[in-house]
Each structure stands twice: as C-alpha cells, then as structure tokens.
Amino acid sequence: MNRDTANKDSSLVSTAKELQCLKSVEREVLDWFPDYIVNAHQTGQLYIHDLSDRKFNAINSSLLNLKQILNNGFSINGTQYNEPTSFSTALQKTGNIIYEVSSNQYGAVAIPEIDTVLAKYVEQDYRHIQQQFKVIQDYDQNHFEYHCMKMLNEQCLCAWKQFEERLNTINNGNAQLPFVTLTFGIDTSMFAKIVASNLLQARIEGLGKQNSTPIFPKLVFIYKNEIHGEQGPNKDLFEKSIVCSTKRMMPDYLSVDSGYVCEIYEKYGKIVSPQGCRSFLGPFSFDNDIIFNGRANAGVVSINPVRCALIVSQDPTFVKGDTEKFYQLVDNSIYLAIQVHNITREHLKLQKASSNPLFFCEGGCYKKLLCDDTLESVLEGFSWSIGYIGLNECSLLLYGKELHESNQFAIEFLSHLKEQLEAYQKQFNMMFSIYGTPAESMTYSLNQKDRKQFGIVKGVTDKKYYINSFHCNIRQELDPVDKMTIEAPLFHLSKGGRITYTELPNVRNMKAIGQLCREAMKLGLYWGINIQLDECKDCGHSSEFFEHCCSECKSTNIVEITRVCGYISFRLVKGRSRMNDGKLQEIEERVDHVKATQSLKPLKNNDIVNGPGLRVSVWLNGCPHKCKGCHNQQLWDYKPSIPYNVDEIVKLMCTGIQKDLSILGGEPLAPENVNITLKICQAVKQILPDRNIWLWTGYDYEQVKDFEVMKLIDVLVDGKFIQEKKDVSLQYRGSTNQRILNPLTGEVLAKYM
Template sequence: MFKKIVKRDGKIVDFNLDKITDAIAKAGAATEEFKHDRAAQLSEKVLKLAEETVKERTPTVEQIQDLVEKVLMDSSFKRTAKAYITYRQDRNKTRNAKSNLMGIYKTIAIADASEDSDVKRSNANVDGNSAMGKMLQFGAEGSKVFAKTVLVDPRFAAAHDNGDIHIHDLDFYATGTLTCCQTDPLKLFANGGFNTGHGHLRTPNSIASYAALAAIILQANQNEQHGGQSIPNFDYAMAPGVNKSFKKALRNNLEKYNKYSGKKVDVKIPDDIAYGDTETLKKLKIPETVIETSNEDVEKQTFQAMEGFIHNLNTMHSRAGAQVPFTSINFGTDTTPAGRLVTKNLLEATDKGLGHGETPIFPISIFKVKEGVSYNPEDPNYDLFKRSMEVSSKRLFPNFTFIDAPFNLKYYKKGDYNTEIATMGCRTRVFSSVFPESDGIVTGRGNNSFTTINLVRLGIKHGIALKERKEADWTGFYKELDDLMDLCRDQLLERYEFQANQHVRNFPFLMGEGNWFGSEKLKPNDTLREVIKHGSLSIGFIGLAEALVAMIGKHHGESEEARELGLDIITHMSKRCDEYAKKNHLNFGLIGTPAEGLSGRFTKIDRKEFGTIKGVTDRDYYTNSFHVPVYYPISAFEKIEIEAPYHALCPAGHISYIELDGDPSQNIDAFEAVIRKMHDSGIGYGSVNHPVDRDPVCGFSGIIADTRCPSCGRVEDEVPFERLRRITGYLVGSLERWNDGKKAEEHDRVKHNVSGTYTKAQKAARECAKANSAAAFGKE
C-alpha cells in the first residue's frame, strides 16, 4: 500500500484510502445508485489497480482520480461514473480559472499599464497604474471568472473564451446592472429634487445649481450602471435655471436701481418671467439699464455654470474613484432664448477648455441637427450650428446627430424633446420599442446589455482566405451566422432574466428616484422586470471589412461587389434581430460594436488558430463595426456614402468618422461640407477626427507635427506633448492608456480628402492596397 501521495500543488502528504472512499460515496449518494459500503468496496478496487499499474512509489492525485473513473466505468454504476467525470471536469475548470486569475492579478499588481499589459488598458478611461484603478481591475477580473463559472451557461462562456462571441461588461454581470440611461433632469427636479443616498437635494433655483446637480445626476447614475450616462435634452433641462437666475437678477438690479438712482420703480416681477421675454419686459416698463445689467449678469452666470459643469465632469470620480464618469449630453434644438443661451455658453466653455487650456475629455457633447431648427440659414438655431462646427474643428466636440435621418425623423414631434434622437456618445441608440408607451421615446431608457459576434472568424472559415476553396461558401457562412445569432439571443435572454430579478432597492438612485422609464411606479422591494423591458438587448458585430476580405478577397471600400455583399450580411442580421424582438416581445436590435477593449482580442485568438492572413489577421485589430478600414485611402464623401446605409440597419447604435488632416479650424468650409454630407446621406450619428496636440509647458494647443512645439520651440523631452485622439466615441488624452490593438489602429489611420479627388500619394496607396489584396488571394 502507498504511504504518500503528491497533491496538485506539489506537496507530498500521507496517503489516505478513506478520502477515496468518501469521494466515491458522495458521487454514489448524488445519483442514489449506492451507499458507503459499496463505495468502500470500489475504493479497494481502485487501490488494487493502482498497485498494479502505477510504477512510481508515490502516485499523484490525478493518477488516482483517473483510476477512480476507470473503476466506476467498468462497474454497473454508469450514472455515477458520468457524474464523477463531470464533477471532476468542473473542478478542473474552476482550478484552471483560479490559476489564470492569479496570473492576471499578478499582472495588475506588477506590470506597467503603458507598456506591459492589455489587461490594464482594457478601458482607456481608467488609469491602470493608479491604486483605485488597480482595485477596480482586481474586482473586474475576479468577477468575470465568477460569472463564467457560476452564472453563465457553459455554452455561452465557451463561445466567449473561444472568440466566437464577446459578452461585453462581463465583469459587471454578477451585479445585475444595466448598461446606460438617458436621464431627464427635469423629471428629477419636478417633484422637489432627489436623493443620492446621502441626503436630499432640493430643486435648484439658479443656473449654477442646475448645472452642478446635472453633473451629480450623471455621477450617481454611473455608480449604478456598467456603461455611460447621458442627458438627452441638456439645453431644455438647463433653460429653467437660466430663467430663475434671470428673475433673481431682475429683482436684485431693480432693488439697486431704486436704492441708488433716487427713483422709485414699483414693479412686481412675475414668477414666470423668462430671459429674453422682451414683450413682457416692455409692458412692465422696467428701466432699460436694469434689463441690460440683468441680461449681462445671467449671461455671465450661465457661462460660469457651463464651465463649472465641464470642469466637474473632468474632475469628479465614480466607481470607488477609479475613473471620471463616462458622460454624454445632447443639445441644440431648444429655440427659446434661455435654451439658446445654454447652448451658446456650453460651446464657449468647451472652446475655452479646462484650467490650462486642455481640451475636455468629457462630456461627449452631441449637437442635434434638424432642418427648420438649425440646418438652414433661416433657421432659429443656425448660428449655434455654425458655432458648434467651429468649436468641434478645434476641440473634437461636439459630435453630430441628425434628426432628419429617415429612421429618426419618423418619431420626431416638433417641440417634444422626448422624441428627438439622442445618443449615449459612444454610439448606443435606444429609440424604437415593441411597447407602444416607450416607442420613439429617448428619455428614461437605455441599453440593458450587448454581445458581439466575430464576423471575421466566419469569413475565414467559409471564405477563400485559407485557400481551401476557390469560391466562398455563403450557405455555410449564413448557417453559422444564424447559429451564432441564436446563441447571442439566448445569452442575452439569460442575462435579462438575471437583471429582471434584481430589485429597486439594489439601484436606489437609478430606479428608486425614477430615472428609468416607469420606475417611479415601483416600490423598493419590487423587481425590475416591468421596467427594464423598455431597454434594449443588442447584438453587435465587428470586422465586416476583414470578413469580406476573407470571403472574396476585397472589402467594401475596394469593390462594388463587396459593398453589396456587406449590406446583404448586415441586412440579414438586422432582420433577424427584428424577428427576435417580435417573437420574444423585447427590444432586440443590431449595433455596430464600439470596439475598444475588443479591438485586438478577436484578432489574437484568430491569428493563433488560423495564422497570419494578409488583409485579415495581419494587423493587431479588426475594423470597427461596418467601417471602411482606417488604413484604406478614400475620400470623405465616398466613405460617408458607403457607410450611410448601415446606419439604418443598426438601430441599436451606429457612428461614422471622417479623418481630416491639418487644422480644420483654418478650413471651416471643408468641415461644414463633411457634416452636411453626413446629414444629406442619411447618417444617423457622425463625427470628425483631426489632430489635437498640446504642449503642457507653454500651453500651446493645436497641431505639433514633430518633436518641436511651434509656439515656444521646446523640443519634446521628459515632459511629453499631449496627443489627444478619439478612441471609439470618446477622447483620450494619453495614448499610453490605449491597448495595443487600438494603438495600432490609430497609427494606421489615413486622412480623408474632402474634395472627392486624391493626391498622388493617396492614388498610389489605393493602387498598392488593391495589388496587395489581389496578391494575397492569388487573383489577377
């Protein structure tokens, strides 16, 4: 009989036959096939077999367990044998996950985020080197392991780990949180204020308080969700604050006038007086100097409030202090004097920048463009539209949503901000609904969760990329695509059930204060099922361009055939999501995935399995959603025309970018031409990228083409220049926070010519790209 045994950790301990007996007995009890006495007999057989077959004097635990499996399989207790094998596999899976987790923890604790670890750079909005950033990552990675081993169906976990799909925000799965919410501050202010959990905040009475509480609302919401936060009606929501401040200013200045002018003007200021209400002010016969001074006061206060709002969102922290809130604001359609003043000063504060002139990272600001409101010269907010483009040409924000896009316009009701399309900033769009009461309503709604399909892998398996076939197997492609979409549907439904069984008390601000659509009707112990049904369940995709290259040898920027095939694929996916929505009576939708942390993950997995394939897996990233590859030279207008049809097919979220060279603030006509082309082509949401650099020593902000500041002449040294770039829908000031995939993508970005013609270099690059693609797939 053996005296010792080697444990998995290498330790040598006393051999104990009773432990084998107990393990077999537990398996037998679980299946009810036998009891302890039979287990003792079986363990004796295990020992005898070990003495006959194990050559080492000291066996390992794994060797003994292998023999237990054999003895059980050779016995009549087949159910127990199967149960034991399954249990052992599950235990091995858990041990492996724990071992991998310890390795990840070691990376988080020791590696430098700027050089060594994509784990520490999965979210560019988190400083992976900070103490709280590390703490957030420790919790996130542990939570992912728990979710995959305990909460998620093994089918879904395996598909995620294999790189067939990507379950987003898996680290928040166990919390039951939703992704995002479009919060209406006016709803919170209407009933005497709100409670953030540490005290009640009364309805604000000045524009400064309105702006400050708006920032607090976004921060409080972020602490209860795993995605970003948005205000869809920022100008409408802040306008009452302007009017309240104007009324105060009128009363104060009239009091001063009466005190110091020697005159007595006995006027009662109406409670409903509004900034810019010229007709009422004339009727009241308030002295012109009082009106002018009051206007100046409220205009100054509004600018300071907007400046404070932006500063707050770039300095306040959420999630245990690990990151600033991921925030977005939509504005530009309130045509009242107060609403216009908010927009004007928000743009001015964005243009001015932060304390040292830095471009603000947050909020992601989005100007809502609408014919009859801002698009044409005769429109009341046309001047604000023009100003928004000037600011964006310098600061990269605002981005632009287009209410006139057919899929947005059908919901629009003039003067009702609830029906004006708004976005979460990164691209998430929640608008249509299978429930009539929330159909076409943006306020109070958001995305529940989303999961992304790896289109490139399907292209590799069913296309010509591996040179195993001469023609693409489209039947096999669509069959596997449908299987993966069904898998994503089932996974989203599983997660939805987990979220739906959470309680209002678990989300005291988001649900308890009535932020979410319909949640004001719930009590603390109610579950969320009846309200989160108004959110969306989104299926995403990444790498349409590489999938097309893998299938036929060209992407949709290169070939008309590829363009038609790309639209066929996404149309198919969109229709299937519509079928899921109808059958499950939930808001399923297709989203063009914002690939940040996912950008290089699929690529690494596929390259390991299929090797390096030119034009497919030879870069460190897959192309964002339906975009034309960033490295492909193409004019701005052509890119817009190619991508525009996909916006209608991705109702859960979409965005298109144009890359401009040089300083677009010096060519605002070209910038405007791009925005107008987006509007006229049916783009739903778009933005313009361009270089924004800054010398932190002298404060210069503009373009620094090389290693010397054009303002002070300083050569870049241990104090590096700040290179601000857009990562997905938001800005990042330090490229060191980007993962390797996004760094490679940013490096490859080419500029898009606005004139529609190509420079000699661009023509040569296009021809080179086509030649490389043809050579890779053996085509002439």
C-alpha cells in the first residue's frame, strides 16, 4: 500500500493504476537532469517534489480566476456553458470547473474570496424568491422579508452541502479527491455574508448519515480586526467560523492586520490568498495592474539543511556556532534547486495551453491563451518554490539550542535564503520563493536517508521524521502564545509558503479558540488549530479516541482525522493508515500547547477544560468527599505546606492573553481550604474586577450558599461526582447530578448545562 500521500487511497484500483503509472516514469524525468542533480535527489541533499508529475509538464497549484470563467461562460470537453443564473447552478458549475482544472495539474486549486465571487448569484435567487412570493395573493406581507431570507438561506445551504458531498466522494482525474481551497470572510455585503455563513453551516453540519467531517474544501477565513472585531460588521461571521473550527478543525485564519498580506492589502487593496495549504504568491504586474488571481506555482524543490548541518557537526574540528561551512553546503544545495527549476521551465514552456484548457484558455489564468499557444508567455507570472525542512534540528546541531530556546539561527538562515533567492531572481527573471515545505512524505524520506549515512544522532535522526519548516519541536511543551511569538518572525521571512498552528485537546472550548485566533491575527499569521477528530463508524460517537478504538463501544471501525500541517487528512481508516511511518510518529508525539489534564502542580496556566475561554486554574489539596472514580485522587490528602501565591496567580492571569480563574480540588470549600479560597478570590476581584471566577465544590449549593466567597465568584459547579451518573459528553461536569449555578441565587445557568 502506497502511503506517500494521505489523501490518496491506494487500495482503490483507479488510484493504484495512477500511482503505478507515475512510478514508472520517474526514471524518465530524472533523465532530464545532470547526474550530480540526480545524485543529490537520491542521497537526500535535494527533494524534487512531485517528480513523476513533471513528466506531463503540468503546473503545481493555482489561484483560479473563477469570476472570469463564470462571467464569460466556458467550455468543457466541447460542451459550452453559459453564465449561471442561480446560486445552485453556479456552485454546480464551480464543482465541474474544479474537477476539470485539478485533473490537469498536480497541486491544489484555490478560489480566492469565493463569497464575493458568488454573491451576485445569491442576489439573483433573492430577487426570484421575492417575485415568487409576490404572485401569491394571500402572502404574509408582515413577514415577507423573513420568509424570503429563510428560503434563500435554505437554498444556499442545500447547494453548499451538495457541493461538499461531491468533493469528498468522487475522485478527479489524478485518482484522488480534488485538493481545493476556498477563502472568504472579509466581504461585508449582505449576499456575500449569506454565501460565507452557509458555507460554514454546511461544514458544521457535516457529511452523510453520521455527519462526518469533510476533508475538502480547505477553508480559509480572511480576518481583519476592524471587520471582525468587537464592533465589526462581520463579527457574527467570525464567531460562527470559530464554532466551525472548534467542531471541524477548519477554517484556518489569514490575518490582514499585519505582515505581508496586510502590506499588500494596504498598498494595492488586494488580498493574497494561499494556494492550497500554504503557498503564497508575490506581487506581479500585468496590464498596468498588480495581480494575484489567475496565477500559479510551477513546482517545488526542497533543500535539506539538516544534512548540511550533520556533515558539518560530525567534522572533528567543528565548533558550535561556526556556520561558515554549513552555509557553503546550503548555497550549493540552493544552486542545484535553482537548476532543477530552470530545467523544468525549459520543458514546461513548450507545453500547450490546451493541456489545461479551463485554466489557460477559458479565463482561469491572468492571460488568456489560445489552445495551440505554449505556456512560455505566462510563466513569468508563476512562482518557483525553494523549500526547506528541519530548522529546529539544524539549530540543535549547530548551536546546541532548539528553536524554542533561541530562534536566532532560523532568522539568520531564512534571511540568508532570501538574499540568495533575490539574486537568482534577478539573474534568471524567475519568481523564486521561500517555501516552508509541508513535509508529508519528505519528512520521512530525508530522515531515513540521513540516518542511514550518519547513524543515530540525538534529537535529529533518533526519530523517523524531521520537524516541519520553521516550527518548534512538536514534543516541546510550549505556551501557545510563546509558540506564536517564537515562530512569527520566521513565518514572515518564509513568504512563499508558511502556516503555523496550535495543538489542542478535543474539548470544544470556543471562547478559548477565539482568544487564540485573535492573538494569532494580531501577529499577522496564517494560523489554524489541530484537534484530533475521531469518528466511530459503528456507533457514531465522535471524540478524541485513544488506543485507536472508539471510547464508547470499543470498535476499531473508526476514522481518525488530523492535521498533516496546512491541511487535514485521514490518519486512520478502518484500521489502516494512509500516512508513512515518519508522519505517523510525528503526529503521535505532538504535545498539546494547551493542556486538557491537570498537572501535579497547584497552578496551571492556559487551562481550556475548566470553564469557558483560557483560564488560570488553581487546585487545592484536601477533600472530605473522596468520591468513587474521582480523577483527582492525588489531591484528597490535605497538604498545608503547598504555597498558593496570590501574586503569581494574578500575574498569570495578566500574561499574554487575558485569562479568567478556576478554583478546583480537592475541595476548595473544605474547612482547611475555605480561607485560602476566599483570599485568592478577594485579591483577584480587587485587582481584576472584570475577570470571572468559577469554583467547583463537592458540597451541594444549599450547604455553602451563605459562605462569604459566594459573593466573589461568578459560577459555582456543585455536587459530588457520582460514578454511576458519569457522562463524558458533559462540559465542565463529570456526572449528571452536578449543576452549574449562579452562586448568589442558586439559579441553574442553562447555557453551560
């Protein structure tokens, strides 16, 4: 079974045939290149991505100009289509276009700002619905607008669900589901918001009988604070997007508040959308305009700086911090990668536009070509990516420090790479870009080649993978904001391809995810979350499974969906994985940047389990209840020597993202603890009066309602844990007898129940 690409099911005859065909032509493509380039690829100095696909002189990923195709009408296989006259037909034809274009290239198809493109068709539907109601003599005039909008949204949602169902069911001509990315969210017009809102609703509701999580399209929400912030016109759309991300891991979020995308937006009034999972284009002038849509990436070649660092560090004369020889080796690798692109261009420029007619001849491309035209005249607007991997391992080898300890090496490396590519760009008039490679199959392939030559090197080849691009060590426990801050300058240097993410437990804390997202947007990032989305195909239960079986019925007939990096995919389907051993190990070893479990320490920062939003949690020792099945039994004994520093609690609540407070145990209201609990609450409310405090107690409300601390807390969770009433679906509670209450009135807070 081929496990190079998680989105290809090689157990299917059609996919197996396609993979076998591609494998058979690899040697032919390698014959394009001099022996020293072939040797560099085979030994792991270089990684020529999509090697077999190059045989057919196809482009990689594209930013499709869907608006131009739909507006002008188009032809597929000799059949001429007119411009759509409704939203449902527009989406149906968009699906046809995606299948046709994606079948004739090997990377992703991205449709920028799809809400803006399709808004006109929703408006046409709206006018038609109005006319329908008006011909009904006894229609309800008082609720006319309500009924029109209700029908409009129902039609729009239905069309999106059919669109997603098709994209996740039928393979394209490359024997895989079409990799398509849709960006949206910044358009504030009514009909564009209807497009975006129903796209999110379709994703929230899921696919098929069991409401499964779709893999495609990849969704990217374009965020700008003045539009999506507290007073923004699209705040509601952002909040719905967070609901969707919490449940389905998508959309990812692209900031227009700072960084490169912001600079382009402020300078040209245009959004630079990603192609596929992470690739970005630089500005290009055509016909007296700066354009992004209708352009493409022509391919990726990655260098292996880890190998360069291994060669240098194993020299007996090497001294930590001496990188002169390292950069000599890196520069040679860059030179070889540039040669690969130059040779590829010589082949690609001879390709006919008829090889991908919808893109090149029907308006998808920025320059419309005739069928017999070659691609030479449009290649100047395409990017050529130089990828890299494993900067964390390089830093460890060369300086003895990982990126979370110091990101200076990575800044230096990427600045050097930028300088080199700018020089080559001037020399060859090609748009070379720095690309943080997704590293799905490459992460394992290069690691294994280096392990074979250099042996087991701690922190480098003692695992089966290299860490993705500029990312911190995935095994390192990091505060999520610290991780963003460390990676941000590296992200901004890697303009041709980058994404960063936060690893989270599957606890569905929407407020916390929203807080993290806004922080990432302030830093100008392209950011997403990773939560484990596991679904049982026998009982329908969905959660984060452990031991690769359903946590409810113990079935192994499950689907595990996780983030590869910039996109999500299948980790496990019916007991079989489509991922290689290196990527599987990397996923297994990822640690959450926000913890779901209680540590042995009395304080925990960035808790997302115990209350809404990010919180500081305090656990007090000592509990008289000793409930059967309690998961905090280590806190039953009273330990008066444990310090509870109120100043430290307040400091944590003010550091990074503003956080609220949770007090748990043990039993915070036990006689031994009630005074320290009161002291903590008094201090927090005095210094941070706007922060909310949640408190968990095994006592019933009626037993503690007159305690002084009740006047200071905002939410009380009461009652002993009863194992027979345990319900894992409950949020903030362990068993159904427990209540979430207003501590002043005893009223049940239904929104949390």
